[in-house]
Amino acid sequence: MLKTxxxxxxxxxxxxxxxxxxxxxxxxxxxxxxAASRNHSFGWEAEEAVxxxxxxxxxxxxxxxxxxxxxxxxxxxxxxAIKGVIEFQKERGNHIITCVTExxxxxxxxxxxxxxxxATVTYLRVDRYxxxxxxxxxxxxxxxxxxxxxMYANNEIGTIHPIREIGRIAKDKGVxxxxxxxxxxxxxxxxxxxxxxxxLAMSGHKIYxxxxxxxxxxxxxxxxxxxxxxxxGGGHERGMRSGTLNVTGIVGMGAAFEIAGREMPxxxxxxxxxxxxxxxxxxxxxxxxxxxxHPTQRLPGNLNxxxxxxxxxxxxxxxxxxxxxxxxxxxxxxxxxxxxxRALGINEELAHSSIRFGLGRFNTEEEVDYVTDxxxxxxxxxxEMSPLYEMAKEGVDLKSVNWKAMxx
Amino acid sequence: MAYxxxxxxxxxxxxxxxxxxxxxxxxxxxxxxxxxxxxxMKLQLKISDSGMIEDAKFxxxxxxxxxASSSYVTELVKGKHIDEAIAIKNTVIVKELxxxxxxxxxxxxxxxxxxxxxxxxxxxKGAGVEPAKAQRA
Numbered sequence: 001m002l003k004t005x006x007x008x009x010x011x012x013x014x015x016x017x018x019x020x021x022x023x024x025x026x027x028x029x030x031x032x033x034x035a036a037s038r039n040h041s042f043g044w045e046a047e048e049a050v051x052x053x054x055x056x057x058x059x060x061x062x063x064x065x066x067x068x069x070x071x072x073x074x075x076x077x078x079x080x081a082i083k084g085v086i087e088f089q090k091e092r093g094n095h096i097i098t099c100v101t102e103x104x105x106x107x108x109x110x111x112x113x114x115x116x117x118x119a120t121v122t123y124l125r126v127d128r129y130x131x132x133x134x135x136x137x138x139x140x141x142x143x144x145x146x147x148x149x150x151m152y153a154n155n156e157i158g159t160i161h162p163i164r165e166i167g168r169i170a171k172d173k174g175v176x177x178x179x180x181x182x183x184x185x186x187x188x189x190x191x192x193x194x195x196x197x198x199x200l201a202m203s204g205h206k207i208y209x210x211x212x213x214x215x216x217x218x219x220x221x222x223x224x225x226x227x228x229x230x231x232x233g234g235g236h237e238r239g240m241r242s243g244t245l246n247v248t249g250i251v252g253m254g255a256a257f258e259i260a261g262r263e264m265p266x267x268x269x270x271x272x273x274x275x276x277x278x279x280x281x282x283x284x285x286x287x288x289x290x291x292x293x294h295p296t297q298r299l300p301g302n303l304n305x306x307x308x309x310x311x312x313x314x315x316x317x318x319x320x321x322x323x324x325x326x327x328x329x330x331x332x333x334x335x336x337x338x339x340x341x342r343a344l345g346i347n348e349e350l351a352h353s354s355i356r357f358g359l360g361r362f363n364t365e366e367e368v369d370y371v372t373d374x375x376x377x378x379x380x381x382x383x384e385m386s387p388l389y390e391m392a393k394e395g396v397d398l399k400s401v402n403w404k405a406m407x408x
Numbered sequence: 409m410a411y412x413x414x415x416x417x418x419x420x421x422x423x424x425x426x427x428x429x430x431x432x433x434x435x436x437x438x439x440x441x442x443x444x445x446x447x448x449m450k451l452q453l454k455i456s457d458s459g460m461i462e463d464a465k466f467x468x469x470x471x472x473x474x475x476a477s478s479s480y481v482t483e484l485v486k487g488k489h490i491d492e493a494i495a496i497k498n499t500v501i502v503k504e505l506x507x508x509x510x511x512x513x514x515x516x517x518x519x520x521x522x523x524x525x526x527x528x529x530x531x532x533k534g535a536g537v538e539p540a541k542a543q544r545a
Contacts, residue, residue, distance in 0.1 A: 311446055313471040317411065317419055328446060328471065337446065348444030385425050385475065387450035387467040388443055403442035 004321040006367050010206075010301060010360030011155050011183060012325060016252070017208040017361070023255040024210065027248040035245045036236060046247045053254025057215055060261040061181075061200060062191040069216045069237045070250055074182045077201035077216035078105040078149075080241065081178040083112075084227030085147045085199070086119050089176075093144035097175075099124040099132045101159075101340045102151055105201075106180055110149075120144070128344050129294040130159035138169045148177045152184035156327065156340040156356055157293030158302025160188065167196025176225055182206050186260030187268065187299055192217055198225045204249060208361055209256030213249030216241075271359050272300035274368050278357060279303050281372035286379055288392075292327075292341055292354055301359035306341075306350040309389035310382045315355060318378035322371050327354035349388070349398070411472055412506035418476035423483050426465045428452050434462075436529025440520040446470060447514065449478045451521035455529050459490040466521075473511040477501050477518035490526045 007015065027049060035050045037043025054065040071077045086094065096110055100123045113119035122140045124132050132150055141148075148170050153160045163179060170177035178199035184190050185200075186207035192200055200217035204210050218240065219225045233242030260267075283289055288308040304327075307315065312328030327338030337351035357371070383389040388398060411419070427450070428435045435454050441447040447470035454463040464482035468475045480501060485493045498515035501507070507515055 309469060311470050311474075314419070314475055317416075317472040349446075352443070352446040385422060385467055386469045387439065387448050388469045390427065390450075390467060398443060403444075403448075 007323045009323045010358035013205045014208045020252045020255045024252040053250045056254035056258040060257045069240050071214045073214035074201045074203035075105040077214050081199040082109040087228035088226050089146040093146040094119045095144040096121045097140045097148045100343045130157045134165040152181040155183050157304045158299035159294040160297045164195050171196050204253035207260045210249050210252040213253045268300045278368045285376035303357040306353040307379045309386045325356045414505050415476040418479040419472045422479040436525040438521045438524025447474050449521045451525045453525045461485050474514040477514045481518045
């Protein structure tokens, strides 16, 4: 029996896996020690658990355990990586290369540094599939460039950037390469060695672990990457991130990463199939639907589509028993539609009409069928209510309409 | 953001959705907003020669609050004289639908739609009268 509401917003967060919760539970009560307590068994036990998690996380990305720095989440990891490199390298240079579709944790860290006069930033454009061109990265490098920060896969449209090529360019030019891999780790293979990544931001809750815990991979060799901490205190995490370790969260994140590593091939295949089924089902029932993102270089669980002539938030309202998200302006306080969708160069109306489906571990084929049907029926209903659909069916070219003049 | 029960009701059961035939006499059409802003409302009013609004229909591209605002407006103006309808302020819509501050622009758009539809009717009526006179002369 199908249970509603259906959760299909797994890019936002994921349900904690029961196996993860089970691993965490003892660390709330009987194993509650502080991992920094060096002189009793409670502390040793906690430290041991943290070390195990460090191994589990390092294992998934082909890193060494000591290269994993625990944080409160990927936003902190991005802040630490970007601000940490800029501060440490201030004698050498101050130029950052990033791209317009990055997560706000990256973009706003860059903007903060610009505002403070600590950095100049190049924001690279993306192609119509949301992909950055490695040649543009190469061409943007100056003798002041100290950091390249490009995400592994985009959180809205799922586009996977050519990370390995960018990693090679960064290495060639001796520039530190930071990669926000929040959406990629555990979903597709990520290998910091093969990919040439120096800093990598990760999150627990995007891969069926708990919220409030994340990590930053910091390369220790070839070359050793140095960062200045942004949080000062007891010198935890090799001085890079002070603060008592969130042992329970770290244990959960470790368990989640281990499960992801083991189950990724099968899970990616299954989610890819479910996603393709959802896409095919929607396209079969509706005309004028457009995929946002790369046709092939895309996360397996991601489907971002624009339903022409239907505004995204109104569609979300109509499918209230299905949890998905919209790039529509109306879901945000700014009244601006998604900057990621707009960066693809599609028209603004389609940006307002975009819906992101994020399939995850706990979604079933039955749910996909239900959502396909539900969405298609609601789009049809809203199109019957849409003046734009009516005009388009009458043969009016919406681009030729002077909307301002009509208002007067 | 949670929607008010009145917004939900208008969204689930929109009143007076549709269009009058293009060439129907006595119909004024107002189209306001722009697709790139995420809101377009089309409001059509059937108005008697004496200026009474006899019927209203709408179509809206926009969020739930925009749909609800236009749906409510069709109910609000029916049976009113154009002089009364043209004076309707967006605050009436905000109050009725419990719109949060971020959705006030939806009510402004609905107010604009009423004015645009009535002005269109006036313009068309003026234009329609002229040739009739000319024919008679």
